[in-house]
Amino acid sequence: MKRTMKPKNSGGKAPDVNDPKFLPVIEAFAGDRQVTRGRMFGSVSLKVNSKVFAMLVKGKFVAKLPKDRVDQLVASRIGEYFDPGHGKLMKEWVALAGTVNQWVDLSKEARRFVGGGKT
Numbered sequence: 001m002k003r004t005m006k007p008k009n010s011g012g013k014a015p016d017v018n019d020p021k022f023l024p025v026i027e028a029f030a031g032d033r034q035v036t037r038g039r040m041f042g043s044v045s046l047k048v049n050s051k052v053f054a055m056l057v058k059g060k061f062v063a064k065l066p067k068d069r070v071d072q073l074v075a076s077r078i079g080e081y082f083d084p085g086h087g088k089l090m091k092e093w094v095a096l097a098g099t100v101n102q103w104v105d106l107s108k109e110a111r112r113f114v115g116g117g118k119t
Contacts, residue, residue: 019043022056024100025107034115041084046107048115054107057082060095061103063110070094078102 022044029035029046036047045055054063062082065073073079073094082093096102 019056019059021100022061022103025054025056025061025103028104028107029111032111035111046111048111051114053110053114054103057084057095060097061106062093062095063106064093064114065106065110066113067091069109069113 026037026044026046032048034048038045038047038052040052040055041057043056043058045052047053052064054061056062070079070081070092073096074081078098079094079096081089081091082095083089094106096106
């Protein structure tokens with residue numbers, strides 16, 4: 001039986017996935033009981049230990065990674081520093097269009113970074 005992830009403190013209602021491209025990222029964590037869904041910047045997000053590690057914002061995948069890794073992704077033109085909308089670029093957040101496979105791989109990296117090791 002496939003487990004449906006539900007956000008904490010939501011009355012048991014899972015937020016809608018507003019872009020089906022994000023569904024493989026969500027499904028990658030279906031067996032991880034520490035990962036929950038929530039909303040951030042008006043979009044679905046994934047959390048571990050109540051901290052967001054991946055989300056979809058305006059059609060772009062966004063993940064929290066170590067600053068050095070974000071710098072590497074930006075330098076290689078795979079991603080860009082995430083701007084939450086107030087003009088300040090976030091040094092530990094990367095945004096990219098990319099492919100869904102990249103999204104899943106980077107979300108696993110982000111889960112390890114934010115949650116301390118487990119994927």
